[in-house]
Amino acid sequence: MATLQGTQYPVGSFKIVSLAGKYDYTKATKLVCPKCSVDTEYLNPYHCPQCGENFSSWMKLKRVDKITGEELPKPRLLPEKTTAQAQVYHMSAEEFAQKYLDITADDKGIEPLDANSVLQLQLLLVLAERMQQVIVLRWNDTYQINVAVLTLSPSNRVVLKEIIPRPLVIPKPTFTVDPESVSEQHLSLAKILMDNIPEVTDEVMTVDDFRTHGVQTDYTEAEAEMKAEVKSLMQVLAQMQVLA
Numbered sequence: 753m754a755t756l757q758g759t760q761y762p763v764g765s766f767k768i769v770s771l772a773g774k775y776d777y778t779k780a781t782k783l784v785c786p787k788c789s790v791d792t793e794y795l796n797p798y799h800c801p802q803c804g805e806n807f808s809s810w811m812k813l814k815r816v817d818k819i820t821g822e823e824l825p826k827p828r829l830l831p832e833k834t835t836a837q838a839q840v841y842h843m844s845a846e847e848f849a850q851k852y853l854d855i856t857a858d859d860k861g862i863e864p865l866d867a868n869s870v871l872q873l874q875l876l877l878v879l880a881e882r883m884q885q886v887i888v889l890r891w892n893d894t895y896q897i898n899v900a901v902l903t904l905s906p907s908n909r910v911v912l913k914e915i916i917p918r919p920l921v922i923p924k925p926t927f928t929v930d931p932e933s934v935s936e937q938h939l940s941l942a943k944i945l946m947d948n949i950p951e952v953t954d955e956v957m958t959v960d961d962f963r964t965h966g967v968q969t970d971y972t973e974a975e976a977e978m979k980a981e982v983k984s985l986m987q988v989l990a991q992m993q994v995l996a
């Protein structure tokens with residue numbers, strides 16, 4: 753809702769939805785007695801009926817494949833007492849938006865509930881970006897007041913970022929960028945650096961570790977569904993433009 757000339761005006765109706773699901777590797781595996789590989793009983797603590805041993809926490813159990821019983825490999829990737837080093841890659845924002853999703857587990861998306869909301873929210877977000885404005889939403893939940901920022905992600909997804917409002921937020925001094933403070937000369941040096949950073953590839957965006965055991969995600973199907981959704985929104989928009 754927005755107030756226009758003293759009147760409450762609906763900007764759009766939408767439902768808050770999860771942006772992405774995440775594969776849960778624990779579905780294909782189970783925890784068993786580390787000695788005899790049999791199921792334990794949870795009698796607070798965990799009890800192995802075969803060897804009679806008790807384990808105070810699930811962390812002391814062994815994770816195996818549910819079907820084959822094979823132990824889930826969990827090799828150490830970072831040697832002890834070493835610092836992690838991240839490799840840097842880059843890609844054009846347009847190409848990134850076409851190929852990948854930049855989604856964290858906590859991010860929420862929105863699903864407009866009618867054609868008018870699709871149009872108005874789209875216009876508002878594009879205009880906000882062009883005018884370098886931030887869109888803030890505030891609403892009452894059952895017991896608390898929520899404040900969120902409505903943003904566009906690098907893959908052009910509308911992301912609802914629920915923020916920690918004042919006075920609850922405790923600021924921490926993390927890195928911020930001041931675009932005014934960098935000179936063109938420095939930027940041309942940074943351009944040389946950028947040119948030497950390798951391009952993002954599918955290999956960069958795909959991981960293979962203990963969490964991916966038994967994971968079979970058909971991205972062609974998931975992507976087709978996503979594209980069909982976008983297409984139907986575009987059709988709604990096209991129809992509205994015909995009517996207007």
Ligand SMILES: [Zn+2]
Pocket residue numbers: 785786787788789790800801802803804805
């Ligand atoms: Zn046992």
